[in-house]
Amino acid sequence: MHYNEARFLTENRRVSSTDQNRPSHVAIIMDGNGRWAKQQGKARAFGHQAGFRTTRDIVEACARQQIEALTLFAFSSENWKRPEAEVGLLMDLFLRALKSEVSKLNENNVRIQFIGERSAFAEKLQNEMLRAEEHTKDNDGLSLSIAVNYGGRWDIVNAAKQIAYKARDGELDPESIDVDLFSQHVSLSDFKEPDLFIRTGGEKRISNYLLWHLAYTELYFTDVLWPDFSDTELGHALEFYAGRQRRFGRTGEQVQGKNA
Numbered sequence: 001m002h003y004n005e006a007r008f009l010t011e012n013r014r015v016s017s018t019d020q021n022r023p024s025h026v027a028i029i030m031d032g033n034g035r036w037a038k039q040q041g042k043a044r045a046f047g048h049q050a051g052f053r054t055t056r057d058i059v060e061a062c063a064r065q066q067i068e069a070l071t072l073f074a075f076s077s078e079n080w081k082r083p084e085a086e087v088g089l090l091m092d093l094f095l096r097a098l099k100s101e102v103s104k105l106n107e108n109n110v111r112i113q114f115i116g117e118r119s120a121f122a123e124k125l126q127n128e129m130l131r132a133e134e135h136t137k138d139n140d141g142l143s144l145s146i147a148v149n150y151g152g153r154w155d156i157v158n159a160a161k162q163i164a165y166k167a168r169d170g171e172l173d174p175e176s177i178d179v180d181l182f183s184q185h186v187s188l189s190d191f192k193e194p195d196l197f198i199r200t201g202g203e204k205r206i207s208n209y210l211l212w213h214l215a216y217t218e219l220y221f222t223d224v225l226w227p228d229f230s231d232t233e234l235g236h237a238l239e240f241y242a243g244r245q246r247r248f249g250r251t252g253e254q255v256q257g258k259n260a
């Protein structure tokens, strides 16, 4: 991010956008770092470092586009199965990124939060996550959520567990459990569900990402590997979104206001 230039988020204010053509919440699976490195004849670590630089650029671009919320899948519950050295490297990268980026993100009005089962991480990493959340909690620009040790099934099970405890303790009547109540117990409950999902790297899967939240989300897949994903590539995804008609179960005529 070119922080030395004018603040990239001077225009970054929460907008109650009536612009149906622009997503207010974008969720991304950043895939392809390893293959990108391989293409360059380099180690996977090189790909993750390049992926990190792309992440910074895309956060900046989303803020400029006045997107209200951006959720990034940085480390899945399944990523622990990678070779120990790669997991260690990713942890180092996350820690360094938190130390180096948070104050700049704060200056640019970005609010950061982490979703996922963070108790599995080293204490110093957990502390940095808390510090980042605390430091940026009053910002009202782009809301950046980073999914770490996150799995969509975990999220749903966790919500079910919380609801079950409340029912057991007499805090809620099981009859009152409905979609709205359930939504209040999954991660990101403060946000509108993602309008646009992007996955780079060519795979056409959700890979246990935001399973509950993606029910009506527009899905955009691109072969571009994450380190090559740019402002222009983001533009293609936004164009794709602008061309979609979101019906949420209604007919096209209803959505267009005919026969509604």
Ligand code: FPP
Pocket (backbone or CB within 6 Å): 030, 031, 032, 033, 034, 035, 036, 048, 049, 051, 052, 055, 072, 073, 074, 075, 079, 090, 093, 094, 097, 146, 201, 226
């Ligand atoms: C997927 O590429 C990427 C990851 C599992 C890690 C994501 C991390 C970053 C983008 C960098 C840091 C981000 C933050 C938020 C600090 P892959 O390794 O699965 O690539 P491959 O499918 O080509 O092997």
